[in-house]
Amino acid sequence: MLVGETVEAESPNPRARATGVAEHLDGRRLERVEAIGKNLLLSFEGGLVLRSHLRMSGRWTVRDRDSSTRGRPWLILRGAAREAVLWGGPVLELNKRAIRRLGPDILARPPDLDRMVANLRRDAGREVGDALLDQRLVAGIGNMWKAEALWQAHVSPWWRVGEVTDEELRSVLEEAARMMRRSVDLGREERAIYRHAGRPCSRCRTIVESRGQGDANRTAYWCPRCQPGKRGEQRPGA
Secondary structure (H helix, E strand, C coil): CCCCCECEEECCCHHHHCCCHHHHHCCCEEEEEEEECCEEEEEECCCEEEEEECCCCCEEEEEECCCCCCCCCCEEEECCCEEEEEECCCEEEECCCHHHHCCCECCCCCCCHHHHHHHHCCCCCCEHHHHCCCCCCCECCCHHHHHHHHHHCCCCCCCEHHHCCHHHHHHHHHHHHHHHHHHHHHCCCCCCCCCCCCCECCCCCCECEEEEECCCCEEEEECCCCCCCCCCCCCCCC
16 A cells, blocks of 8 residues: 555545544655454554545545546555545544554454454343444444344344343354355355345245344344244244
8 A cells, every 4th residue: 555655644524524624634655554354454653543444335446646537536555656535434533543443353264253242242231233233342244244144143133232142142153154255255245134135034934024223323234033023933944
């Protein structure tokens, strides 16, 4: 990327410009770039850390400096000969404590499952589907992998964390790590339930349902037979 260079920073997108990120980074040297799950952490001189989370649509590209640009990228970091461009990056956070606030990385080799389970246990009343997306608890799980991992483990997104056993939480996390690592290493994605609302579950043929969950209203997908809404309801093979 541009590690070791002093960068010029610009935010053509009005929403990104309002964050003030570019003006804080302009003229600073980029010291380190680190990926933690779907988070990209860019450390600059002076202790500033930029956290970028791409969600489903964002992307970083590296190209020749002053290349032609169509549209309004969120952030451009220009070096002497190359520049890094962030497109559609809805999460930009500039904070000296950004690294400490992230949970353990789901893509670590191996992932720290014990710490992840302990983090998730902090709020027993929270719905597990919502908790899995909290980057402070587990870094890297996005909405698609949350849906797929819960389905693989027969755990409903609507169960409270306190209703889920440690073994079930570990199973969900193991499935997320396995599928995400396979996607990174082989470029293959397993999709059994994500965006399959209204279609038959590939395991039991029950119609998949979906609705918003949590304060961010991220869409949850689940099979009402494989992943019943109430803890203790019968599941296939149980």
